[in-house]
Amino acid sequence: GAGVSQSPSNKVTEKGKDVELRCDPISGHTALYWYRQSLGQGLEFLIYFQGNSAPDKSGLPSDRFSAERTGGSVSTLTIQRTQQEDSAVYLCASRIRDRGNTEAFFGQGTRLTVV
């Protein structure tokens, strides 16, 4: 596609339920990032995928958060047993990784509200 696509754009869920957020990166981009942006906050790094390498999960805030990337393309971020503090905008970005001087392109984000 022309850009990074995220779905759904908005998600309201009840506390304790599981949610899945999807990211379709730009075709050919080998690197994929997930960030979280809470109200009035900056972007908090969550996880980074690069090709077939083991992902950098150092930013995941708890074991309720997990992510996978199938076939080196689409990625799903899963939050189990959601809590109210999980409410935020979750942003996905992709990037060409085979050369150094590139930047990340961001999707519009998924706004998650836990009630």
Place this chain on the structure above:
Amino acid sequence: AQSVTQPDIHITVSEGASLELRCNYSYGATPYLFWYVQSPGQGLQLLLKYFSGDTLVQGIKGFEAEFKRSQSSFNLRKPSVHWSDAAEYFCAVEGGGFKTIFGAGTRLFVKA
């Protein structure tokens, strides 16, 4: 590990006035540096980036930034601000491994 600090949470400037947004980073070597802008209800858009070479980089919308190694800074500037520049600005730093870390952001308000 790298980190980035944007000391100003928000800044207000008059339309037509000059602008400088501060960004300081921490990293043991020369990092890659970026400035992104996020307008209300919009996604993040890259303004400019620094990888190597000339320390003064030009970006879109009339913005520029200067990498100063001695000060570990990458401040964003614009000579004359327009009302449409009101947005949130994020500085980002990337060290080894392509992990990009963002600052907390600076919200710019433009007054008529």
